[in-house]
Structures are given as C-alpha cells and as structure tokens.
Amino acid sequence: FDPWLQTIGDVKALKASAEKSGATLVPLERNPIDAIWKDQPEPPLAPVELHPIAFAGELAKDKLARLAEAIGKDGATHTVLTDPSSIAWVFDIRGGDVPHTPLALGFAVLAADGSHLLFMDQRKFSRTVAAYLTQLAELHEPGEFEAAIAGLAKGSA
Secondary structure, rough: OOOOOOOOHHHHHHHHHHHHHHOOOOOOOOOOOHHOOOOOOOOOOOOOEOHHHHHOOOHHHHHHHHHHHHHOOOOOEEEEEHHHHHHHHHHOOEEOOOOOOOOOOOEEEOOOOOOOOOEOOEEEEHHHHHHHHHHHOEEOOOHHHHHHHHHHHHHOO
C-alpha cells in the first residue's frame, strides 16, 4: 500500500483483511505509478493569496491559538494537517493548485506550544504573503515534511 494515499483507518482495515487470509500488508517506498509515469507534470505553483478577515470571520492567529490549546488539552503535542481546505481555513489563505477550488497544496504541523510549521512551496508566496505566514508558522518546503514527521515520531521535532 502507498502510505501517502491510505488513511490510518484504511490501513487498519486492509491489515485485518490481509491477516485473515495469511497475507501481510507492506508499505511501499515508492508508488508504482510514479515509477512508470515518466512525464508527470510539475506540482502546481498558483500564487497564494490572503483571505480577508471580512470573509474569514476570525484571525488566523486566533484560530491557531485555539487549536494549540485544544491539542494540549487532549494531552497531545502536535497535530498534522494534510487537507488543503483545513490549511486554507486555519491560515486564512487561498490558492489555485486544485482545479475549481481555492486551495493551495501543502502540509502543516500544529503544535500545542504554538511552534507551528507550514510546508508549502514558497515560490507561491509574494513578499506580503510570506511576511504574513512567518508571523504564524515556521515556513518549510514540502520536501522537508517527511523528515519533520519522522522527527516528531522520535520526539526530536
């Protein structure tokens, strides 16, 4: 299975089904489609725009503070956002990476202590957008996401 495509719930169900038949579910290092698709398009680079407070209804810094408190209250240290609509909502940003939706592709790690991380191709950011986002989170390129998650799992991030 491709761990980038299946949810934890899907993997648990697949493992249970595989074990009933004596099989073992193994995560793939690389998606086989990626291995044979030689002319894949580059990831989209639509500009990221700020979503005005008049439409957002709440400042991103306030949403992030509320979420950080909720994360800590449940005894966790971090939560991971992979859904572009969640990232758009919490950071009050919009993009054009997904056809017919105002979303920018990326990942985020929200921390109970407020040290949030945003993983998004920074070529999408104007100076204004970058300055705004750096007030909310530490900015990283998407290629750094996997190492950051591994660091969280080991307790070093």
